[in-house]
Amino acid sequence: MxxxxxxxxxxxxxxxxxxxxxxxxxxxxxxxxxxxxxxxxxxxxxxxxxxxxxxxxxxxxxxxxxxxxxxxxxxxxxxxxxxxxxxxxxxxxxxxxxxxxxxxxxxxxxxxxxxxxxxxxxxxxxxxxxxxxEEKTAGSIMTTEFVVVKATMSIRQAMVHLRTEAPDAETIYYTYVIDEDKKLVGVISLRDLIISEEDWMIADVMNERVVSVSVGEDQEEVARMVRDYDFLALPVVDFQDHLLGIITVDDIMDVMEEEASDDYSKLAAISDVDSPDENAFASAKKRLPWLVILLFLGSLTASLIGRFESTLDVVPILAVFIPLIAGMAGNTGTQALAVAVRGIATGEIDKQGKTKMMFREAGTGLITGVSCGVIITFVVYFWQGNFFLGALVGLSILMTLIVATLAGSLVPLIMHRFNIDPAVASGPFITTINDIISILIYFGMATAFMNLLI
Amino acid sequence: MxxxxxxxxxxxxxxxxxxxxxxxxxxxxxxxxxxxxxxxxxxxxxxxxxxxxxxxxxxxxxxxxxxxxxxxxxxxxxxxxxxxxxxxxxxxxxxxxxxxxxxxxxxxxxxxxxxxxxxxxxxxxxxxxxxxxEEKTAGSIMTTEFVVVKATMSIRQAMVHLRTEAPDAETIYYTYVIDEDKKLVGVISLRDLIISEEDWMIADVMNERVVSVSVGEDQEEVARMVRDYDFLALPVVDFQDHLLGIITVDDIMDVMEEEASDDYSKLAAISDVDSPDENAFASAKKRLPWLVILLFLGSLTASLIGRFESTLDVVPILAVFIPLIAGMAGNTGTQALAVAVRGIATGEIDKQGKTKMMFREAGTGLITGVSCGVIITFVVYFWQGNFFLGALVGLSILMTLIVATLAGSLVPLIMHRFNIDPAVASGPFITTINDIISILIYFGMATAFMNLLI
Missing domain, CATH: 1.25.60.10 (MgtE N-terminal domain-like)
Structure with missing residues (x-):
């Protein structure tokens, strides 16, 4: 079926x-x-x-x-x-x-x-x-329907116990072993139980290196462990190693889905992309708050360009390249942001070191900046027949891409440093910051070299 | 530990x-x-x-x-x-x-x-x-180390068989039941095996409604089924219901991670966000192709603004609001895109119906458009003291938000219709399309009502 x-x-x-x-x-x-x-x-x-x-x-x-x-x-x-x-x-x-x-x-x-x-x-x-x-901790996703045995039991006794507990337990594929103080001392899989002789002792068969998580651990970290170690369930303990509950793999899949959709939603600047929108009002309610914030940030960009009005009066052709330059800053910033957010989420960045990462991003910005800068210089030159205008746009793209790439990775790193979820620095926010940076660079240079452009 | x-x-x-x-x-x-x-x-x-x-x-x-x-x-x-x-x-x-x-x-x-x-x-x-x-199908992620029994076996015989197979099997927590033609006819969990009496027959205990997937099924669909049904493993069959392999939950977690990171990468317009970048060249190689494409699309936007140069000559202040309007179009488009891509991925959209969704998106665009349009009209009026300019920007935002929201959801739907992965319509692409639409609207209106603005 x-x-x-x-x-x-x-x-x-x-x-x-x-x-x-x-x-x-x-x-x-x-x-x-x-x-x-x-x-x-x-x-x-x-x-x-x-x-x-x-x-x-x-x-x-x-x-x-x-x-x-x-x-x-x-x-x-x-x-x-x-x-x-x-x-x-x-x-x-x-x-x-x-x-x-x-x-x-x-x-x-x-x-x-x-x-x-x-x-x-x-x-x-x-x-x-x-x-x-607390929400999103190991404690909030664990269940208390687990099976425990004592190390002094025989396999036969353990199996009898397991059969009694089976109907209510969340999983019977791992049985946890506790001592007299209810501390977690081992684990035995059902696979090991059924291939063991009935008169062996649990203590001889159990795995003493039982991996557990502390009850306050972040659910994303718990999910990563279950995935790395291919567990079907993971025991949750308090600071004294008392067994409090277990987290099963079906709940871990829900956590993974939730965290992935959370990161995705934030990159798109929309709260909760996954619950279905019943009507336009429900849908607008989720998107409007972000749009209004971005509207005000956008007004900031507009007022910034307003300060260069005299430059624009003299060389109105400059306006033509505003969305191109701001757009490229936004694109490269979003790329760098995505790499940094995922790198933090997977722990890859802690392993590599933040300084190394910043140098790499600066290098990436330089390479992509030079490439795109050279291309656009010639495109503008052939289109407008003005080499200085081409060079100005090209140089702006070069500088913008370096700064915007760095900004895209630096912002989430700083947020991570201050224990703020870096995914909050959503794509559109980075884009708006980079809009502002790119316009300052572009109009700053245009104003400085205005006599070459007229 | x-x-x-x-x-x-x-x-x-x-x-x-x-x-x-x-x-x-x-x-x-x-x-x-x-x-x-x-x-x-x-x-x-x-x-x-x-x-x-x-x-x-x-x-x-x-x-x-x-x-x-x-x-x-x-x-x-x-x-x-x-x-x-x-x-x-x-x-x-x-x-x-x-x-x-x-x-x-x-x-x-x-x-x-x-x-x-x-x-x-x-x-x-x-x-x-x-x-x-083929890559990313059920066949490509299944394993052939599964345990099968015949319906005519007793529980005792099945357990003996299971103990022999246990060391090599990928999982022993589900045993699949096949008939003489090797067709899948049932499944029995180890939980049910160990609570059954030893002389019962497999046929009496097994679950005949065994859920299976076809070998060519998309891995994302397989992952969704395992998650929905809380399975630890899922059998894979050919068109004649012959059992070919099983997919275990640990592989499903890897698929979920891969698919989530894939969607995320595409929204950020970057290939493969997750494998660690060793140096700036490796990193630039992943991002540059997208950036160059976006550069040319951006040049298209620039050439479009170039066509309104005479309008800009007369009313240079218009340039100030270009990034604001293009930015808002990009933001709302990305939001609509994210909702549509996720809706397609989770199957939610097929359930709701595409027409209903388009009406909802149009409504969402109208609500967010009116809200943002009214706000910006007053902001521009108080800042520039020019009501017509304010009204022009506000009206452009209103129309832009409606069209950009529709475009953001329509593009992935059309791609889905033609069996192209909608996630390919990455954020920056939608943003660039919406840049163009928004600039046409803004300058079109500005040119039409130019005498009111001077």
Whole structure:
């Protein structure tokens, strides 16, 4: 079977719908539960409220929990509002704690409090504990449904324990080993468990070099580790090495997607490129704040050119090359910015050293500047028949490209130094800064050599 | 244990180095093999060639294969060149076939042929089969080390089979079920295997709704499925549903990283932002081609302004607002482009419908255009004391934002329609197109209403 496309989902749905309409609970359950929760969620979110209400009575809280885990959390609020609050609380209790916490973070504070009050104490406490962790840290994405064994157990005992825990655990493919103080001392994969003899001891088989992350670690760093080490899960510990939770690879993929889309959005100067825009107002709301800031920065550039009005009065042809020069400054700056932002994100820049990088960028600016400068000098010369004008534009491009390339890499490095996410220095911002620099260079030189141009 | 940072790697290395210098093979092996292959690779790539040659004699081909799988494939060529060719061939034979193929794809064609000749026939054939698949398809990232069972086996038989296969399999957490024609008919997770009774039949426990991908499927689509369905591995089939290979989640993470960095690079108009630039020449080589193209496009913009030279002669103040208007067109175009490219990548746009999207973008352009237009009209009026100039700039911004927003989303949609990767329409290209549009609008209006401006 291929995964369901929209049409197949429609077909599956019409058979399920028949079952619902005719109150054939068993048939509905058989058909619906056969689907992967991801497809269940796609069908579910397309339904009318009265059909959804019917489904809440046909499915158990655990089955509804599976569906909810696959709904976009930003659009999940109405579903939990329409459910009976007691049912909703049970649904939360049945979810993986990390997913429950992610969803609760999207709901209103007092609604969250009321769910937690109805929920049984143990489940509520686990969720409360996780709600405390700061966003985008290891603690905020970990789950507490992991399997632990003692080093003194035999493989046979461990397997029995594992089989009991399997239905509730987020993953059973790694079992973590703790000592009497609940400190993490080892890990054993299910692969190693099943190829070991049943009477061996866990202590003899476990891997003592267990890689873990601290609960406050940045989620991007956690994702990088999981990717580098090809882990399926990673344990999260506090400063005393107590095992607090685990982060599984499916959550890591969501983090990677989130971080990539975040960087991409910022390069394009738009908040949150990925959540679908329902209408023009929602869409304008995300873009307008950036545009207005850029509008004022652009006015600054305009006022700067205004200061050279007397030069423009004498040599109006200068205006023709403004967008070319400003544009090239923006382009090279964006390139340098992208390299620096990615270099910081992958840790490559810390390895190479910042000074080395600045020298390299200066060199890159020089090479690209000389190349583009020479080309444009001849283009302008042949087009306008004025060698001095060509040389002026060419020299401006040369100097602009060097300075703009340096600016493009220096700004994110400085922001990184002051612990500001360098991706915030979005493309358009660097472009506007470089607009200003390039215009100062161009008109500065034009004013100085004006007598050659007339 | 935390993962190793550079300093810890240095410390670990110095103890390992002592063992090497004193020819203590056993001590070297004990210390080195204790490390995760990722860390082994980080240490290995920092060594001098004579130390590496020593290591090839101390480690088995299988152990070297583990190290090689964690080296950046673009920098791996010298290592395989310096090894004894017979040893290198054995290393390739011991690797996961997908990694071997990825690395061989980086080497010269005749070198690859010579390795394949030395290798034993079975391993060579498996690799040759995979080398045929087109880049960035499911076939090119799958591996052939998977575990299969027959539906007629008992759980006990399957577990015995699994234990035998475990050392070589890429993952044992999913076992695939095939019929007599080797067609994929089901899947069973190790979780389900270990909680089942030993005398049950595979046919009764397996999941018949096994999700698979076709061998020619785009790797980005494969990654999306693994992420949506939270799979640890996905089977790859041909058109007759024969099981050809599996794709594991660790490879999916690499695909996600590659695709994200690809989109990001293109938005910044730079080829391959992620491989570290060693020097200014390497760096300039990646950026210069784009810059030269953009230089010529910029000259086009310049020649366009040149056509309005007579207007500029009469009203030179017009030049002041060129970068502002062109800049705003570029900014809004980049925003619209980013939304469209991501929307196409996530499949969101196909779901919403393209017409709906174009109407939404037109609406967004109208809202942002009116807002920015009104603001700038007053800014220019108060600054220059000329209401008509303000109105001209404001009206140009309004029209520019509508057209540029539409262009930013229309261009990637058209490219998508013609099966061109829309991400190729990089930020700077859209910016240059929008520069031209905005200048036509601005100077067109200025020329038409010139008598109001003097």
């Amino acid at each position: 291929e995964h369901l496309d929209d049409q197949e989902r429609q077909e599956v749905w019409s058979t399920i719908e028949d079952a619902l309409l005719n109150d054939h609970i068993d048939q509905f359950r058989a058909e619906f539960l056969e689907l992967h929760p991801y497809d269940q969620a796609r069908i579910f979110e397309g339904l009318d409220v009265d059909v959804r209400m019917q489904i809440y009575t046909y499915l158990s809280p655990e089955e509804v929990a599976d569906v909810m885990e696959h709904i976009d959390y930003e659009e999940i609020e109405p579903f939990f509002t329409e459910m009976d609050p007691r049912f909703a609380a049970q649904v939360f209790a049945e979810m993986s704690t990390d997913d429950a916490v992610d969803i609760l973070n999207e709901l209103e504070k007092d609604k969250v409090a009321s769910f937690l009050t109805i929920m049984d104490d143990e489940a509520a406490q686990e969720i409360k504990d996780l709600l405390h962790y | 935390e993962h190793l940072d550079d300093q810890e790697r240095q410390e670990v290395w110095s103890t390992i180095e002592d063992a090497l210098l004193n020819d203590h093979i056993d001590q070297f092996r004990a210390e080195f093999l204790e490390l995760h292959p990722y860390d082994q690779a980080r240490i290995f790539e920092g060594l001098d060639v004579d130390v590496r040659m020593q290591i090839y004699t101390y480690l088995s081909p299988e152990e070297v294969a583990d190290v090689m799988e964690h080296i950046d494939y673009e920098e791996i060529e010298p290592f395989f060149t310096e090894m004894d060719p017979r040893f290198a061939a054995q290393v390739f034979a011991e690797m996961s076939t997908d990694d071997a193929v990825d690395i061989l794809n980086e080497l010269e064609k005749d070198k690859v042929a010579s390795f394949l000749t030395i290798m034993d026939d079975e391993a060579a054939q498996e690799i040759k089969d995979l080398l045929h698949y």
